[in-house]
Each structure stands twice: as C-alpha cells, then as structure tokens.
Amino acid sequence: MIASIAIAPEHYVSEDTFKQELEHVFKKQWLFIGFRDELANHNDFLTLDIAGFPIVVQNFDGELSALLNICSHRKARLQTAPKGNRPLRCPYHCWSYKAGGRLAGIPANNQEFQLDESQKAALGLKQFAVDTCGNFVFVRVSQDGPSLRAFLGDCFGMLEDFSAHFNDPVHSGRYVWKSNWKLAVETVLEVYHVPGTHPDSFSNLARAECDIISIAPHNLGNTPLLEAPKKWWAGVRKQLKLNQHPTLDEYNHVFIYPNLAIGLTNGSLMSVQTYDPLNREETVLHYRLRMVSTPDGPAREGALKRAVVANFTEFNHTILEEDRIMAESCQLNYAHTATPALLGKCEDRIRLFHDAWRTDNDRANSEGAK
Ligand code: FES
Ligand SMILES: [Fe+2]
Structure with a gap:
C-alpha cells in the first residue's frame, strides 16, 4: 500500500483539539x-x-x-x-x-x-x-519563534517574486464554511477531487495531476493547465497589454502552513486564500484576487477589464462553492466515524500538511506533560 493515514476524525470535531490549535498553531506560527x-x-x-x-x-x-x-x-x-x-x-x-x-x-x-x-x-x-x-x-x-525569513525558508524568495508581479488587486471577498479549518485547507491541497467535485469548472482549467514539492512545513503543487485556458489568458494579456510571469505558466500552487494558500494561473492571476478558524466547525475563507500588471502599472479600468475580472471572479466563486459543499459534507460525517481517512499519492500534500500539524500537536502534548 502506498496510501498514508490522515489525522484522526476526532481532531476535526474536538473542542480540546481546537483549543490546543489556537494556542500551539495559530498563536505560535x-x-x-x-x-x-x-x-x-x-x-x-x-x-x-x-x-x-x-x-x-x-x-x-x-x-x-x-x-x-x-x-x-x-x-x-x-x-x-x-x-x-x-x-x-x-x-x-x-x-x-x-x-x-x-x-x-x-x-x-x-x-x-x-x-x-x-x-x-x-x-x-x-x-x-x-x-x-x-x-x-x-x-x-x-x-x-523563528524570524519570518527562517519560517518561510525557500518560500521567502517565491513570495517576494509574486509580490513583484501580481500587484493589481481586482477582487476580494469572504465566505463562512461550516467545516473545521483543516478540512477547508485540505480542499485546496489535492486535485484528485477535480473530476468528481468540479466536472464543469476546474476540470476545464487543469488536469488532475500534480507535481508535489515539500518545503516543510510548507508545500508546493504544480498542475498542468489545459490548452483552452492558456489561450484565453494569452488573448486577455494581449488585449489588456499585461505582462506574464516569466516562469509560472501552469497552475502553480503554494501552501504556507498553517492556513495560507496561493494559486497562480498561467502566470497571470494570483488567488490568495486564508482559512481562519471561527470555532471548531466553522471557518472564514478570505480570498484576494490579484492580476499581473502592464509595464506601466495596473491595466486601465474599462469594459474589457471588468468583463475579464467578472469572468474569473465567477469561476472562483463556483469552484469555492463546490469545495464548500464537500468540506461541509465531510465535517458532518467526521462526528460519526473514528476511522481516519486514507490519502492517495495525489493527496500527498495533505499528508505533508498533517505532518506539520502533528509536529505542532506533539510539541503541545510534550509541553503539556512537563
Ligand atoms: S474607551 Fe474603549 S472601552 Fe472605553
Ligand atoms: Fe476544489
């Protein structure tokens, strides 16, 4: 078997786990x-x-x-x-x-x-x-705790690089999901769910394949884009005179532990999402969409830019709603099972996330035992 075993279901519903996470994950990182x-x-x-x-x-x-x-x-x-x-x-x-x-x-x-x-x-x-x-x-x-530079490690240079390219803030918003924050994070860490959950949305954007890189406690996933969205973005860049990031032209994704996810589409759009816990079974998903600029700064406001932004904003909303339904479904059922989930090869970024979480959890337990 190459599958790995996920965190036990009780940790998605337990008040004790949630209190421990507030102290040993969210106040420490x-x-x-x-x-x-x-x-x-x-x-x-x-x-x-x-x-x-x-x-x-x-x-x-x-x-x-x-x-x-x-x-x-x-x-x-x-x-x-x-x-x-x-x-x-x-x-x-x-x-x-x-x-x-x-x-x-x-x-x-x-x-x-x-x-x-x-x-x-x-x-x-x-x-x-x-x-x-x-x-x-x-x-x-x-x-x-460590400095921000030490905490981010090799991701520090990546975030600096993204900052230089994706600096036109075009849309932001927030949703409240009725799921534990970990379940919400997990929806964004694998593409195995794409054919089932997103048959008419994300399936039209990228293939359900992922190259995974661990930069513990963070991780990266790169997924090949389909030709149609690449062509769509090439047309948008031409008409709005946008730059493209020089190397990131697929669906490139960075997860910064514990709750920051950055998705880059065809080196043209950056989606930055945080998953902030409200309580053990509710999470605030805050998203911010930032587009690449022209050589002279953000693309001029106008009907074309508005249509482009409306297009990917709607797409983003559809995908997040489809993910929300699945996260909320799992949350309800985690109260009725003691058997941990199995994680396949394509879900290995969730294992990496769980490894980071276990490190914090073990430290909390050993500090509690002193
Ligand atoms: S001035 Fe802040 S509570 Fe009175
Ligand atoms: Fe999804």
Missing part, C-alpha cells in the same frame, strides 16, 4: 494578514480574528504595529472593520493609541481618572511580532 500596499498610508489598518482572538495591524507614520485589538479601558473592539483608514481610537469612550500600542489620550483624564504617565504606560496594548516578505504582511502572537 506566522499568519498572513494582508498586503503591504493595503497598509501604505498613516492610519491604514487590517484586522484578523482567529477564533475570536482579535489582532490589528496599523500603520503609524510608516511604522507597522501589530496589536491586540481590545481597548484597555472597558475592552471594546478598537478597529471593527476588516480594513480601513482611521486613527486607533476606541469607538466607546474615545481612548486613543499610537505606535507600539502606547496610550495616546484619555478624554477628561484629570476629572475622571487622574492617571499619571507611568500608569498610562502600563495601559498600553499588547504588541505582537509583525514582518513583511515582499508585499505579504505576517503577524505572530507568540513573542518567541
């Missing part, structure tokens, strides 16, 4: 939060919630700070939108914060609190690690 060009200006911010744990990354005069998104006064959420531009000021009673989470102002402090400077300093927001790889911004809650 570098997590993608968004793009540097979304944080270009003073007071630009992005927020991220992992199982209710709220993080904000904000630009303060060019400096990025990653902070706990909870006001020190009476614990209201500071930034409530997924992204935007506004001072870091609490909407409840207007306490405000500056770079590094330092308290900047308390309305009527002299009448209401009479906090001196050292007392104010103690009320700063908890600060986390934040770093960039090209245009990709990552945060890490844990104070200790």
Whole structure:
C-alpha cells in the first residue's frame, strides 16, 4: 500500500483539539494578514480574528504595529472593520493609541481618572511580532519563534517574486464554511477531487495531476493547465497589454502552513486564500484576487477589464462553492466515524500538511506533560 493515514476524525470535531490549535498553531506560527500596499498610508489598518482572538495591524507614520485589538479601558473592539483608514481610537469612550500600542489620550483624564504617565504606560496594548516578505504582511502572537525569513525558508524568495508581479488587486471577498479549518485547507491541497467535485469548472482549467514539492512545513503543487485556458489568458494579456510571469505558466500552487494558500494561473492571476478558524466547525475563507500588471502599472479600468475580472471572479466563486459543499459534507460525517481517512499519492500534500500539524500537536502534548 502506498496510501498514508490522515489525522484522526476526532481532531476535526474536538473542542480540546481546537483549543490546543489556537494556542500551539495559530498563536505560535506566522499568519498572513494582508498586503503591504493595503497598509501604505498613516492610519491604514487590517484586522484578523482567529477564533475570536482579535489582532490589528496599523500603520503609524510608516511604522507597522501589530496589536491586540481590545481597548484597555472597558475592552471594546478598537478597529471593527476588516480594513480601513482611521486613527486607533476606541469607538466607546474615545481612548486613543499610537505606535507600539502606547496610550495616546484619555478624554477628561484629570476629572475622571487622574492617571499619571507611568500608569498610562502600563495601559498600553499588547504588541505582537509583525514582518513583511515582499508585499505579504505576517503577524505572530507568540513573542518567541523563528524570524519570518527562517519560517518561510525557500518560500521567502517565491513570495517576494509574486509580490513583484501580481500587484493589481481586482477582487476580494469572504465566505463562512461550516467545516473545521483543516478540512477547508485540505480542499485546496489535492486535485484528485477535480473530476468528481468540479466536472464543469476546474476540470476545464487543469488536469488532475500534480507535481508535489515539500518545503516543510510548507508545500508546493504544480498542475498542468489545459490548452483552452492558456489561450484565453494569452488573448486577455494581449488585449489588456499585461505582462506574464516569466516562469509560472501552469497552475502553480503554494501552501504556507498553517492556513495560507496561493494559486497562480498561467502566470497571470494570483488567488490568495486564508482559512481562519471561527470555532471548531466553522471557518472564514478570505480570498484576494490579484492580476499581473502592464509595464506601466495596473491595466486601465474599462469594459474589457471588468468583463475579464467578472469572468474569473465567477469561476472562483463556483469552484469555492463546490469545495464548500464537500468540506461541509465531510465535517458532518467526521462526528460519526473514528476511522481516519486514507490519502492517495495525489493527496500527498495533505499528508505533508498533517505532518506539520502533528509536529505542532506533539510539541503541545510534550509541553503539556512537563
Ligand atoms: S472601552 Fe474603549 S474607551 Fe472605553
Ligand atoms: Fe476544489
């Protein structure tokens, strides 16, 4: 037998496993939060919630700070939108914060609190690690751990390279799936499901074959594109005068552990997806589509570009809906079986994902035993 054995079903439904994952996976690893060009200006911010744990990354005069998104006064959420531009000021009673989470102002402090400077300093927001790889911004809650460059390893140069080519943000959105975050991730790590799940969508894009490369804890998968989508993209590039990435011309896919997936179609379109757990059986899938540019910057807005973007946005929606149905089906059934799934050769990226997860899980268990 060449098949491998997947993580036991209980780990997709257990509250204990989920709590352990929050502490030992999501608070320990570098997590993608968004793009540097979304944080270009003073007071630009992005927020991220992992199982209710709220993080904000904000630009303060060019400096990025990653902070706990909870006001020190009476614990209201500071930034409530997924992204935007506004001072870091609490909407409840207007306490405000500056770079590094330092308290900047308390309305009527002299009448209401009479906090001196050292007392104010103690009320700063908890600060986390934040770093960039090209245009990709990552945060890490844990104070200790490898640098972002060490964590990404050989993927660091790839993400820098993608940043240089795919810089026209054309669409983004989010879905909530009723599945554990691992099941959601697994839908994107294999093409064995393509004929069954995507007979009229992804089957028209690529073959159900995959070259797999492990860059532990991350992995890559390259799938040959069919001729028709290559021709379609060649026509789009010609009409919109787009560049093409010089080497990535198939369906190239990168998975950055634990929950970032980057798919590149014919060196022309980058789809960046994160799978953020809401709870043990619900996941937020956030996708961002970025197209290649012309030599002079993003392609001009107009009817043609709108039609092209509408075409692949609809395609993306169809595929994600087809995947959601399967992930949610499996989630319901994982509560009724103790037998682990079997993973075939074409599903080997899931084994690699599970190996990385087991490493975190084993570390959590050994720390718990101390
Ligand atoms: S809760 Fe934030 S200022 Fe009161
Ligand atoms: Fe799929």
